Amino acid sequence: MTLKVGDEIPELVKHPTTRQLVQYAGAQGDFYEIHYDQDYARSVGLPGVILHGLLKASFLGQLVTDWLGDRGTLQAFEVSYRGVDQPGRPYRCRGKVTKVDGDQVELAVWGEDPDGNRTTLGSAAVVITG
């Protein structure tokens, strides 16, 4: 696999629903009401229920592991949440290569809302083995 800085990796578009937030709340064990109770979410100043940050991180994790496959190993993965996202709006996950040093590769990854706002920014470090 020949990689160079600036290469974009295949994007992944997710379509989160309120049902998925409830599913994720159960699977992770995070029952904070802002992720499924509209009235509660509005009472704390949010526009409505919002995606779990870690669900968006999971989407970006899938972006990276789908691209990497069995060609390497994920060593580090970091995400910073810069904005809230609501179910019912597609979430576009993208990434590009930012560093290649022998078999060590770093990626910038991000998630965009339909208005093009990058509401999650992150990075991943992988080692290419195959």
Place this chain on the structure above:
Amino acid sequence: MGVAAPPVTATVEAGHLKRFAEAIGDPNPRWLSEAPPTFLVAIAPTSIHLEEAEEYGKGWLNGGNRFEYLEPVKVGDRITATGKVADAYEKTGSSGSLLFIIFETEYVNQHGRPVARLRGTAIRR
């Protein structure tokens, strides 16, 4: 600082992995036997309940997460998670004051080897 939570030990169950992969919508068959990148948050709490912090502001937000992976986590592994509060500080921005709490969790497998570390930033607003 240095507030620590009692360690939590849990076995990575096939059914839990399957439910987690379905919940994040990732159909990769690899996740039937191996933990996807964010799974470890599901086997132990990633934050410590801090009553003092809940008196601050009206809600929590997740500021960010950083995972470091040392070894794959597979079905049947018995993982012990040990978490602590690494730092806490206040910042004043355009929308008012925010309280930042940094949590760190280390995950160790049944062989006593660390498999992952997680650093999370919780924000009270």
